[in-house]
Amino acid sequence: MFVLLGCGAWLFSAFLLVSTLGLLFVVDMNPARIGAIMSQVMWRSASSWELSAIPLFILMGELIFHTDIARRLFRGLSPWVDRLPGRLLHANVGGCTIFAAISGSSVATAATIGKITIGELDKRGYDRNLSLGSLAGAGTFGLMIPPSINMIIFGVIAEVSVAKMFAAGVVPGLILAALYSGYIALRCGLDPSKAPAAGTSSWGDRLRGLVDLAPIMLLVVIVLGSIYTGVATPSESAVMGLAATLVVAIVTRQLTVKIFIEALMSTVRTSSMILTLMTAASFMSAALGYMHVPQDVATAIGALDITPLQLVALLALFYIILGCFLDGISIMLMSLPIVLPLVTAAGYDPIWFGVFLIVVTELGLITPPIGFNLFVLQGLTRLSLGRLAKAAFPFFLLTCLAGAILVAFPQLVLWLPDALF
Template sequence: MEIFIAVLLIGVMLAVLGSGLWIGLSLLGVAVFGMELLTSRPAGDSMALTIWGSTSSWTLTALPLFLWMGEILFRSKLSEDMFKGLAPWLERLPGRLLHVNIIGCTIFAAVSGSSAATCATIGKIALPELKKRGYPEDITLGTLAGAGTLGLLIPPSIIMIVYGVAANVSIADLFIAGVLPGLLLAVLFMGYVMLWALRHPDAIPAAGASTSFAEKIYASRHLIPVVTLIVAVLGSIYSGVATATEAAAFGVAGALILARVEGSLTWAAFVDGLIGATRVYCMIGLILAGAAFLTLSMGFIGLPRHLAEFVGTLNLSPFMLILVLMVLFVVLGCFLDGISIVVLTISVLLPTVQKAGIDLIWFGIFIVLVVEMAQITPPVGFNLFVLQGLTKRDLTWISRTALPLFMVMVAAVMLVYFVPALVVWLPSHM
């Protein structure tokens, strides 16, 4: 019965999304359909309370602020300077400036803790520059979709906090455990880009003139403003001086000051940046509201709990259990955000996981990895929606560009399964 309900809801969602209706409204429509058809609870009051709660969260204010910071950098010479500073170091690496997507997302992930904020901010800075320099749009969007998911894995991570509370494990250990897998995933993404570039040598713009080490150091002066801003934002968070939201506001102020100093902050640019950030956030906010109500609807239907209970009755080997859970979480990711997946399933799954002898710290990182995979799988891959809002490209086309990165993430899950020390070594030695 649960499988039938899942297939029915996925079919309805695909049909509504295919109709061209706004994504946020599509999610709301599917949630209302499921709630009215499959539960006895009225949808109206639940929808109002859920939408208000999901959009009025204080922690959510960091997202529009980070988006505004990205808009300011995009409209100033700072983003171009960042590429000038990185280009000499990447000129002999296959793929060249495509790696900026991955490097930028890896760094920004440590600031935001949000996949959507990471994808949107780095995308706003990198996409115009890479397009201007002649890099193919498909691989550019694919790598950005994949690398944006690092916002969930590299600490700080809200999902890790929720899992730590639910599973009664150390949140500090989870944060530490996420560092090596996060860096590993970034390296795997860069490895894929290098292989792609070697297979498509004509698709990558030609390298500029070879530069000496001294010239690379001199070119790195262009990185000083952006690196200073990132270090200041990161430092304010990790020193305890500021929360993520306060650090985001600090980042906006710093970006405005830097843009003013280098002469690109005009009144028109200021207004355009503010309007641009508002538009992107309104798009993301509507999707967040729709996803929150869809999560509530799925909770009342009981689909996540029933599927988790079904997995618990299969008596699988540890390896088969991990494979089945990977599929389960990716399917649930079609309906739910990562935090909701953890909240609705972890209490049911923990006895099965512990019985299989799986380390709970390792299992937490596994959950974050597979939730990341759900961020780039249709029909409700959140990073795909963000990129569609930035580029206006078809969602199906963006999904195809992200598919190779999805397979890289599957390889990462297999790697951490067969080499669990990648996750548990660092927490056990600190």
């Protein structure tokens, strides 16, 4: 697999080739039988109803990206954070937190909020490292805070409830946001020059800010509220959220034929990439099963006689290293067929592990050489990857701290899904 990826092969073709060769030469399976297994497994994976939510949420995020809803978000948050140490830097964190609750994508979150806040914060004299680092880190919230595309994929692969996965991501997402904002407040409290004073907002400004926040908060309530109240499944809530986004775009007179076509084309490209990878990964998972790889790895790990905590620590290190070279979805699709049985055998809840896995794959988004959020910020600022990685490093450590907190207190992940479902 790594040889093929190192040679520049597409992940989809690498999955299929490795799986086919494994069945041919390790299992000595008949080619016709391999073809039958491939068609059955890939069709079953592609026809999963839960996956229909992915293109819908992507289209929803694309429409928001092409309108001024995100700009209204920043404008609405600004008067509410101007008295906090760090002032508008908290709008980076808060904006990414709220936008992540409707986009499901970390790259879209970082790109959309970054387009608005980077110029504003530079113009007002805010510390650039804190500005860029907080944006790079908070952009990863798109993986954690529901509706997360990664959570949908994990739920389908691990055969756990996607609605429970969504609920499980809420508290960890808020913990991450609180850690980021706390760090910003501490740094700016010790050195106020990092966040220059501005005019104090009145209560009238704050109330007008609520008007700007209303459209995006309405979308959050429709999408997440419909799931958590049991009114809709995640796929049905995606339909409701998309319909509401279209209504908001039409009412605010921002939806044009050009914008709609651009959003559709981007959605087709992204959805095709994700779902194609999923079908190929499902075949690889089946092939690994026929080759007894998960069982053999479990036996080898068991022979090491390590504790569950040591297992999680080793996996975290493995995922952090892997995240330097691959995106989160690819890592998840490659590793879950082998890793998930190990983790559940060690006594960990699969929903807890799904959230923990997302936390550690978030780290890959802000680590070179292939940190997607760093590439997004590089496109917006023209700064070097090294400079951006240095700015993001404190938030890398804060994300590691969040992962450690979830290991120490797993009920932070499991409490809300248990309470709602």
